[in-house]
Amino acid sequence: MGERVGFSAPGNGERTAGAELAELVQRVGAGDEAAFSRLYDAVSGAVFGLAVRVMRDRAQAEEVAQEALVDVWRRAARYSPERGNVMAWVLMITHRRAVDRLRSESAADEREERAGALDRQRPFDSVTESVLANLERERVRGCLSALTGLQRESIVLAYFNGYTYAEVAEVLRAPAGTVKTRIRDGLIRLRDCLGVGR
Structure with missing residues (x-):
């Protein structure tokens, strides 16, 4: 980017x-x-x-x-x-x-x-906090599973593991431009799945 x-x-x-x-x-x-x-x-x-x-x-x-x-x-x-x-x-x-x-x-x-x-x-109230966090994690997991493999791996590496685009491209052995496109498209699909901004 x-x-x-x-x-x-x-x-x-x-x-x-x-x-x-x-x-x-x-x-x-x-x-x-x-x-x-x-x-x-x-x-x-x-x-x-x-x-x-x-x-x-x-x-x-x-x-x-x-x-x-x-x-x-x-x-x-x-x-x-x-x-x-x-x-x-x-x-x-x-x-x-x-x-x-x-x-x-x-x-x-x-x-x-x-x-x-x-x-x-x-x-x-650790019980309530734990239940809410688990529900949110399951929701995100469900939406992540709907992505393509490359989209999911790219987003997990970039947003959950803190990798840069270049590092994600190196790990996945894919061109940096492809990784950026997959992340962008995956974020759009995640947004739609999670109902962000509706």
């Missing part, structure tokens, strides 16, 4: 690129996965670059970038050219995702401090 792929022709080419991106977003909004793949390739470098600048952590930036691109897929049907060009819209989504992640981490730190103080006052 670190490499920059996209439309970069100057002058008149920029208008053409903008029109192409707008057309791709329209097709993505209609559920065209091939159009999403092209849009992904065109904007992913800029998305990752912005995520790195805001997060200042490559691993977290990769996660933020993936989440932002899934948001682009989900929101494509609601994109309106009157609000700005496609790249600005995509980068706005990315920036919001990154800022939300930073705020969430800050809030999580504060919650942990408060929870630590409460734990000294109140007993913890």
